[in-house]
Amino acid sequence: MKLSLLVYATLLIRGVNLGSLFIIEPWMTNDTCVSMGCDKTKSESDCVVALGQDAANNAFQKHWDTYITEQDLDDIKAYGLNTIRVPVGFWMLEDLIHDDEHFPQGGLKYLDRLAGWAADRNIYVILDLHGAPGAQDAKQPFTGQYVSEATFYTPPNYTRACKFLQFMTSRIHTTAAYRTTGMLEVVNEPQRNHPDLVSTYYATAYAQIRAIESKLNILDAHRLTIQFMDKAWGAGNAADVVGTNPKAGVAYDRHNYLKYANIAQTKDAYINASCATVLGDGGDTPTVVGEWSIAVGSKVQAQPQWDPTKEGNKEWYTRYWAAQVSAYEKGAGWVFWSWKTELGGNWRWSYKAAVAAGVIPKDLGEATGLAGC
Template sequence: MKYSLISLLALAGAVSAWLPADRNLFGEQPNSVARSISIGNGRSVKRFTSGYNKIRGVNLGSLFIIEPWMCGDEWNAMGCGGTKSEFDCMMKLGQDGGNAVFKKHWDTWITEQDMDKIKEYGLNTIRVPVGYWLVEDVVDKASEHFPQGGMEYMDRLAEWAASRGIYVILDLHGAPAAQEPNQPFTGQYAPSSGFFQDYNYDRAVKFLTTMTERIHKNTAYRTTGMLEVLNEPERNHPDLITTFYAKAHDQIRAVEQSLNVPADKQLTIQFMDKGWGAGNPRDVLQGKDGVAFDNHRYLKWAPIEHSKTSYLATSCADTFGQDDNKPIVIGEWSLAVDTAVEWAAEWDPTKDDNKAFYKQWWAAQVQAYEKDLGWTFWSWKTQLGGDWRWSYSGAVDAGVIPKDPNEAAGLAKC
């Protein structure tokens, strides 16, 4: 069933939802430049600049959807070597054997010590990529093969985040039948994208509504405030916007209304922005508040000159969120460079002479992405040896990223 724009507008009403600043979740950050405003009789109050309450975070990549390219040692140790995706590994190991190795992975890939380090490194947000199979009722068990039991670990992670005041963005990263072909981030190395049909749209909506209810009913999710309806969809599917995006928005709000969730406690619903190339969500979201957008800024694949000067200049001048696709979080970015040059002497991350460039480029990207809501780096940890360009923790440990993200302003030199 397709939802009309009129029905969407009628249902949504005056939804405000919530972002970290609305609950002062991150507190007074060190970069919160305050100015005193007189309120009479010698009294004053603080007001903060736009540097206050920026999202500064990391993706917990390969926790609930493993991407073999970034954690080959873990993949092989699990017995998944030689397979391309979680679906394929489960086919190889069988349901019981696969469940056992994936539970061990969920129990060890991200720990409480990781969460403590995320806080120590000045970060305040985690973006958690998950697959639709987290909600097991959505899975066609006769034809789809995924690990079971992940929800318990998702609940645990949400509580770990909440107890540390860390904001959580929950991201539907892997959709039913895959929203991109030949991509292990969908959980299945599918030869074609089968997501773009009503049956699978409905299954994705069921995932989103189930998680919406869980977030509001389970106190572990008290700092989970943003739900991304779909990660990186394939281009050129117009009904993604008119049917799936509209229905997802409509049904998430319907669940919240049925639970009597007040407007200021409703989830921020997030969509990939028009710049991704799969359509403009504002076509069905005009007049809506309580929404946000996502864009992924990988200069590694950008049509630019692949030189250090070009990377810095591009990031310093970067703009995004056109056509009212704001507020926006840059949900994925890294320090990876073009494959053709990434191991040349002037780019080699293992050479100390190159660290100054990567530090400046990190800062230039941070400065750009904090023009709006902020950013989440891809990813927290990897198993790529000395190549920390995809690993925030690895880059901090290598002395490339400072423990205090506030240093970006002085390092970017834009």
């Protein structure tokens, strides 16, 4: 049975992103990029061009087969987490790729496998359209395409994105492996200066996902939760077109990277900002904090008092993690970025490494007491 909005409303999301699995981001996976032959490229698409389609397909399929394993899912479960957020590109549906676009092929079966692994462990899955047709932002490897101009904001590319969402909606509802996949995010981190994003794309995406579910005779209680970036992101508010009725089956996504926040670069300021986080701006509830980390500002991150490898700093990073968790759990929960990275001893972006370092406890119930909010 599909994990419905009714179930989700009682599920406190505690999860991790599987970053750089289906869309590789070189900044966080340098070793992988080197082994694949992608180390001199800026994005997934660039790597395909550099390697050639056949060699790229082989390299990426090896990556998909090995980067996240069943042991990772076992560890995620053992650490008290109940959710994974899976960033994917529209090119999972290969019929949508234009002749002048270059993306790795064969990823869908690995996505199916991952969803099945999660379902076998009763882990909830948020599927996130992270790489949109034409790229939803410029010079951002997370889109899978390092481009000088974002061209997502056109009717043809909106149509391609909606076709991807329709395809995944049907696959989720008709494929047993996706039985715990309950949330579908229509686009990750869009640019902020496109007014038709909400009025056209958000409205159409919502309507077309629901149309597929109606065609499949999906009961309201088993429909997908459709997720949008929240008003605080600054690209408009989906509530303007989908309403705030809980029966609409909508959730919102807040990305709260305090590393980039306009706050003083002091430890007290980071804790205070964490504790003071308020969700639900513009009626955007329920809100999941779908990306966050325990990284700090670039100007201070290398200074001794912030060095994650120094034993004396670990206690503070534990409190920083706990303060954020305490705030985010006043909403619908959180999904840390990311599960694993290749940043050496810098576990500020890696949940797995931070647990191994003793910074994040396996008992998530400790967060409130550790936060000091």
